[in-house]
Amino acid sequence: MKAEISIVWKKIQSMIDSFMIMLPNIVLALIVFAIFYFVGRQIKRVVRRVTRNHHQARNLGLVLGRLAQGTIVLVGLFIALSIVIPTLKAGDLVQLLGISGVAIGFAFREILQNFLAGILILLTEPFRIDDQIVFKNFEGTVENIETRATTIQTYDGRRIVIPNAELFTNTVTVNTAFDQRRMEYDISIGYGDDIDHAKQLILEALYSLKEVLKAPAPDVLAMDLAESTVNLRVRWWIAPPRRIDDLRSRDKVICAIKKKLYVENGIDLPYPTRNILFHDRTEEIDGDRSQQREGWPADKRKVPKLRRISGSVRKLTQGRSQQDGNGKS
Structure with a gap:
């Protein structure tokens, strides 16, 4: 019994001696890791401070700050481990990191795809916060662009969360990409009416509206000789090109054209007849x-x-x- 106690005590003493020998390395490793952690936090703050006043780059600055902090902390962890365990080589760490990365990649493939797509969207900026976009059956205003998903608010007050991988690999229409946007509306007149006269009246109606830009100038084109009507296409430009401006200008244009053609000049606006x-x-x-x-x-x-x-x-x-x-x- 005394022999067994003696063996256990010797092992404890050996462990204590080994710890005392490694204690300076542990303290040094903790100091190194703390330094890297502090530097990472400062870099994150600097990036966020630089992009704070830039509304469009705010999310990108936040993501880049987190990535920079994570990378610096990871490097500090590797250096600290090499100090505590001198036999641990950098190649072993890289190999361990590679194996772990493959395993994590298979386990979180979709999450990583969305993450990388979010980074690319923030870097290339095909659209920005407050842009109005159309994606498949969804249309609305971009609320936030995160590393995993992008949220848009629809015009009827709903929130749609779209994974970034789908946004990056599919077609997205950005309605507010430019300062101006062209609108169009088809209107029909009778075969007995003069086309040139009807065009002139429509242009007069368009030029009388403040919602319609004078440059680029609006125009009217004859598009089709239908069964019982002559179809004209009215085109005009608006600014800014947001959804509310689209609806307001369309309302004004339709009302002004009907009044100018039908009420004031007797131009026929026929409906289908048989x-x-x-x-x-x-x-x-x-x-x-x-x-x-x-x-x-x-x-x-x-x-x-x-x-x-x-x-x-x-x-x-x-x-x-x-x-x-x-x-x-």
Whole structure:
């Protein structure tokens, strides 16, 4: 029993001696790690302070500050470990880091994809905070760009969180990328109206609106000869190009065009129409396409006179009555 106690005591003394020998290295390693940690925090603060007054670069500065701090702290940890364990070489640390990185990469693949995509979005800035974007079925104002996801606020007051990997690899429309934006609206006039006159009236209506820019100038183009209308495309520019400005200018333009064309100048704004021809089988010309009304013969003098539906029904009823009378006789 005394021998076993003696062996345990010797092991404890050996551990204490080893700790006392390593104590200076441990203290030095802690001091080195504390220095690197302090430097990392200061660099993070400097980056955030530099980008604080730049609204668009605020998120980028925050991310870069965290990355710089993390990198410096990791380097300090490696140096501290090499001081405490002199036999631990830099190559072993790099190898350990590589193996750990592969394992972490497989386990958190999607998270890392979103992280890298967020960094690239912040660096390349395809869109910025407060930009209005369209992504798939979502449209709204960019609220925040983080390393994992981007949040947008829709025009009806909802928040959409979109992973950065999807934003970076798919098509995104930035409506506020430039200071000006061109709008368009199609309007139809009748075939009996003068196209050039209608164009001139539309331009007068556009130039009278303060919501429509005078440069670039608005224009009106004839686009299609439809079944019952002549289709014109009205194009104008607005600034700033935000959603509310789009709606306001569209409202003013449509109201001004209708008033100018229809109310003040009598330009026809037709709606879809359809002619329905009733085939009167009681006529003697039934079956003769060159004579009956459905055939619309080229010679207008040969077009039969129109008859009331009531008269055709009465004649048809009389014809059936005569047939019934002949049958009875």
